[in-house]
């Protein structure tokens with residue numbers, strides 16, 4: 385597991401291990417601690433659940449790991465022992481509906497390959513559970529809409545795992561942009577990629593992933609441009625480059641795209657599955673610049689601004705932070721900062737990027 389290049393790339397171990405959970409949830413005040421922690425069932429026990437989310441759930445004040453959904457019996461045994469889970473809280477993908485009888489589980493966190501999110505989210509909703517879904521929310525706008533409709537019909541909340549929406553260095557950059565500390569934002573450069581390994585993995589299969597580097601890591605750059613501008617793009621132009629037509633037969637390898645925002649801000653972004661070392665963004669404004677590099681790691685993100693100060697705010701466990709916010713929203717009956725609607729909007733823009741690649745010309749979104 386430690387050989388996973390994606391994980392090694394994203395984890396800045398020292399910062400990750402040392403960072404305490406920040407009080408005040410990266411700028412959002414939490415309500416009172418609940419009398420009972422909400423129970424979270426993890427659906428899909430792959431790398432992210434094993435190495436990030438389950439450890440994060442040991443640090444959370446509002447919620448705890450209360451169940452698992454897995455298709456692998458040996459993992460079920462391992463997790464039961466490691467986290468003290470009762471037999472009744474262990475499910476496979478076909479028995480998830482039985483969660484309806486399990487009062488210990490309030491939320492299902494969907495952490496399966498992208499095109500399985502809808503099926504697992506709807507199964508959870510049908511069992512009367514709230515859903516927190518990993519990014520990208522699904523692989524088409526229609527499937528995102530079906531998820532939204534299903535959760536709405538069930539009267540349950542839906543959140544998407546956009547950890548950077550709570551990352552304090554990102555929030556500081558949003559503040560610099562909003563308060564025009566270095567003038568008006570004009571141009572944003574955002575890039576994220578890694579050299580993907582195993583050619584047989586689901587991330588390289590269209591049916592499961594929906595796309596390649598763009599769906600997986602380009603989505604972070606898209607989010608950055610939307611967070612910094614506070615706007616939605618009106619125009620997208622994109623192109624794809626493949627250097628390995630066999631490995632990337634079904635999905636994109638490297639995607640470059642430009643977006644224009646209503647205020648006139650332009651963004652220039654790259655996502656790639658063929659190189660390490662791209663994980664940052666830079667914002668050029670009328671009187672200077674600011675940015676983060678790295679920006680998208682699990683810990684250790686930091687940056688600079690042209691007028692001197694470093695941007696280097698300790699990063700709490702991003703998965704604990706996003707789950708605290710989502711559970712706080714459920715407990716206090718308020719909207720989450722990362723609703724399903726945001727996930728759908730992003731998939732709409734990713735789809736427009738693919739459309740632009742296919743048509744070989746800009747796509748208008750207004």
Ligand code: NAD
Pocket residue numbers: 428429430431432433455495496497498500518519520545547586592600
């Ligand atoms: P992974 O391959 O490590 O785990 C996927 C899990 O899904 C495995 O346990 C696998 O057994 C299970 N699974 C169920 N049905 C499957 C099928 N038909 N084919 C393949 N696997 C199946 O993947 P991961 O890295 O944990 O990613 C899972 C989700 O989390 C993805 O949507 C991904 O985009 C997202 N993710 C988010 C972040 C983040 O920083 N927020 C980081 C990594 C992954």
